[in-house]
Amino acid sequence: MRFTGLSAFPHTPLRDDAVDEGAYARLVDRLAAAGVDSITSLGSTGSYMYLDREERRRAARTAVRNAGPVPVMVGIGALRTSQVRALADDAQEAGASAVLLAPVTYQALNDDEVFGLFEDVTAGLSVPLVVYDNPGTTHVTFSLDLYERIAALPNVASIKIPGVPADPAEAAARVRAIRDRIPSTVTVGVSGDAAAATGLEAGCDAWYSVLGGTLPRPAVTITRAALAGDHAAATAEHTRLAPLWALFAELSSYRVTAAIAEHLGLVAPDSLPRPVRGLDADARTRVIRVVDELQLAD
């Protein structure tokens, strides 16, 4: 797969505490039909850390089976290196085109330990790996030195970075600082959806997108415009979605997109893994109002 363009991160919906494989298959099929560049199964939005090995194996297979020609990347993060390696094996057997690895922590890890995890896992891979820098969930802070060490490992194809600064010049400087330290073959993808347009225009190759996993159409619009250099169109669509970015910031993109998927009937109610709860009624009403006002429902 190419690690550029829009990678969409769908939810892995639960129903009565089990993965709703039918709904998941339909979510994946819908993303492929919308023209996303890749689909990432079992990202943070896909609740990977809450699912057991068998649930993840089945979800990966469902994603590959329903994505058609669209490449599927599978999240393999876990707390123990041997668990990550087993999940990597499962993902590759399921037909994943790539794997995504965040250094999940319980005990805090130092840089040598984080590097060691990527070293141990990449050594056994036969598909490319995307480094998943997600400080909000892993509590690991990647320095430029750590990016450089890990990006030099075999099979590393891309780095999924957190949001970039809002100022375009600062964002470009940030992306350039990362690129200066990593091989030119390793792409940089932005996450933090509200920073996506800025990130793509600042030189990121890809958008690893929560929004794109539930509402692919506006995410495709932003990605295509930004990567084609059509600043006005990218900015227009990004600005149009401002009320949604505000809800993401306040209520978390994970919970907001789950509420949208539930509202649109794409997944059953109460689709998140307990102890995580869906939004309360008031918040849900606000989300639905924004979905309606921005005409995101079609």
Next chain:
Amino acid sequence: MRFTGLSAFPHTPLRDDAVDEGAYARLVDRLAAAGVDSITSLGSTGSYMYLDREERRRAARTAVRNAGPVPVMVGIGALRTSQVRALADDAQEAGASAVLLAPVTYQALNDDEVFGLFEDVTAGLSVPLVVYDNPGTTHVTFSLDLYERIAALPNVASIKIPGVPADPAEAAARVRAIRDRIPSTVTVGVSGDAAAATGLEAGCDAWYSVLGGTLPRPAVTITRAALAGDHAAATAEHTRLAPLWALFAELSSYRVTAAIAEHLGLVAPDSLPRPVRGLDADARTRVIRVVDELQLAD
């Protein structure tokens, strides 16, 4: 079991990425012989989050079998409520006298979600539960309001709090502020070993102890003295161990006690779950020097 005195938290040693059940049985036996008041299997020091359900089931059984008359508490924390409930069932079947639950997070949880986890889990228990407040690993901050709500649930017997302030008056005020919000039947236990003497003298009923899981003798000494009101003796032993507390702060009590257990031949080398690494050679040398100087090896 009574939720007072010294609860010792042993490591669950690995050998070639599998639980070394023989070594674990000997660790537990050694703690029981040292006269600790309870043994907590599968605490953070016991690497519970790195072990799968079957490994945890077997470790709990080994602990109960080797603890003799000493009550065993078993850590049941996991990311998903249904997993926690399954682990609670396993712990109770293994003969645990109590369970310990930390609200482990990947996606950040709000107070209602943390409360909901404890509500869902305590409802199904037939043994008491200790609330495990460990912000360094869970990234959850317990407010006094949250303590109050959770402590009112059925089966809640104790709260394991983080370290108290170093100043005795501030420590006492902190313990009093917690006690004012929880039923008198719920005990308060201090963790953060360097704060233990202060915590016990400030009114904590118990010490949930990393040190006690590997070197029970000095931990028993401090606990007995502090709970008997022998301030001088508690302070003397605590002060004597200052070089050890410094190493805990710098290198983490988890890694330091693993290095000590490995040095003493209680567990095989490289006993921590990858990606966590043991201390490097320099740090290990410093730890061994302190163990020798303080005569902790017998």
